[in-house]
Amino acid sequence: MRRTTIALLAALEASVTALVGFGAAFVPLVLLWAVHFGMAVEFTVFLRAAADVWLIGHGVDLTVQLDPITAARVAVPGAGDPFPVTIALLGFALVSVTSGMRIGRRSAAGGHSFSGGIAAILVFGLAGFALALVSATDAARADPWQGALLPASVMALGVVIGAVGESLREASATDAATGLVRRALTILPPAVVAGARGAVRVGAGTAFGVLALAGVLVAVLIAIDYATIAGLYQTLGAGIDGGLALTVAELALLPNVVVWAASWLLGPGFAIGSGSLVSSSGTLLGPVPGFPLLGALPTDAPALGALWLVVPVLLSFVGAWLVSSDPVVSRDGDRAPWWAPLAGGLGSAAVAAFVLGLLAWWSGGAAGPGRLAEVGPEPWLVAGVAAATVGLGAIVGGYAAYARSARSSRPGDPADGGRFTYRDDEPEPAYRDDEPEPAHREFIWGADRRRDVE
Structure with missing residues (x-):
């Protein structure tokens, strides 16, 4: 075109x-x-x-x-x-x-x-x-x-x-x-590109996993407190036209609320006015604007409390476990360095901190005069907690995958399960001039022979 x-x-x-x-x-x-x-x-x-x-x-x-x-x-x-x-x-x-x-x-x-x-x-x-x-x-x-x-x-x-x-x-x-x-x-070196790609996948995946869970929590709270929200609509007496305008405003604010719920999951929570705090460890509210969507705010400390911090740790652990494939192995037994899972975990922590901290900063700000000059989460706290939890889970998950692959036998051993990997920087096996190159070469572990399939 x-x-x-x-x-x-x-x-x-x-x-x-x-x-x-x-x-x-x-x-x-x-x-x-x-x-x-x-x-x-x-x-x-x-x-x-x-x-x-x-x-x-x-x-x-x-x-x-x-x-x-x-x-x-x-x-x-x-x-x-x-x-x-x-x-x-x-x-x-x-x-x-x-x-x-x-x-x-x-x-x-x-x-x-x-x-x-x-x-x-x-x-x-x-x-x-x-x-x-x-x-x-x-x-x-x-x-x-x-x-x-x-x-x-x-x-x-x-x-x-x-x-x-x-x-x-x-x-x-x-x-x-x-x-x-x-x-x-x-x-860039291939190892750097692969490590950066894995860090982005784990960090961003964990961040959006936390946001997805926060969205589910917001939907559950809205369903539970629907009577309170409807009562606020009736109290305002906005009518059909005013109710439509309020609904559009709430839909526009809904992504902010999801980000606030993610901050609630991570622990720092968010504010609805100066001196207020809504977090997983407790809630302290002053006068709140009569915005119907705010009727879903939790008023008591949740049952799990700080245990919600396990969510980003588990998500990053599973992500690092899945993303961290077996280290690249050559015929002489070279393996990835021991610090590779550590670097990947730190990179994942940085990505998650950037995504969640940026969204926390973007979702908050001043919404009016007086106490409403402070609304939303504290971006630096959200980024710090995200980095700590995601980094911990990603490092542990990366080393768990590394230890699993370390227990595997060397390539060519029958216990290796038939898996053989060449390094990208090593040449393919050479063939004799009088021998045609096979269309597919199949290695059979556990048998002292090689079969070429045309």
Whole structure:
């Protein structure tokens, strides 16, 4: 496919993604304007509000200044002063990253991943810059340059993941970016590449395993406390239109809640306001906003408590056990060095700490004035605990696999189970000039003979 066609298709898909995200915030607000306010309020207020929600969903900070009447109704200390809103509604970012991965895969498969990725990133950056300029008012204002860079960075993250994954998966891909990735991999020693690949698989797999379990816990808590959540809906008296807007906001916040639940599993927990803490060792809450989804917050210490820390240890142990194959063995009995499982475990710890710490940082921030200036987990604590638990499990699992392979006999021994591995840097066995090379050579352990199968 031609470079221009791929770039145009990528730009078109990025534009549709931006419109879908903006529409998800705009449609409920339009219903509020038409039904709840009877079209009495200026329409541009809701248009700007939808733009602000889209920007917040991609990590753009918003500076809010409430009017004196609204600040008095809120009755929160500091509500009359300008305050930042820095918490990202990760539901919008998740949609953009998913679209970026699809764009990256399609562009790499077409042979022009660089052109397609740049087109999509530029479109998203321009959309964020335009929305930041259009939505700027005295009541709420976003930095236009931040509005351009952060949405573009979210799209770039998805594009890079999709393009690199497609480049490594498809051996026939021949575009420039794919060639650059493969040349970089060939420069590094094979052992380093294999170790890094294993560390990424174990660390990222454990991190997403913890997030998956956290998602299950969130679903269970929502099902158990459904009556409390429904009661909060009724107490707010939002009606059908307001309930729809609340539901969209909760869906956008749901990925944040899953990350908070993962932090709860790891032990550091998360805060809903200054001085509060929700963790697996106990819960300390002050006044909580009447957001219906917060009705699922645990109020007591769980039965297992700190034993939830076993989860990342077990996941990383199993991952290291499965990923750590038998060490490469040559005919002279060379084996992988003793420190290989240690290096793999430390690499897995670093990957898991990066993934979970970054998500913890991205999922929290300031959500309002006063106590709401601190919402979410502490990123450094989450990263530290993730590194310790995942590293412990990965190192033990790696050495367990190493010890298992060490108990195996040398290649060529009948007890070796018929498995023979040549090192990649050693030549294949030579044949005589007058002997045709067999199509397949089968070694039979336990018998002093060799059979060639044509």
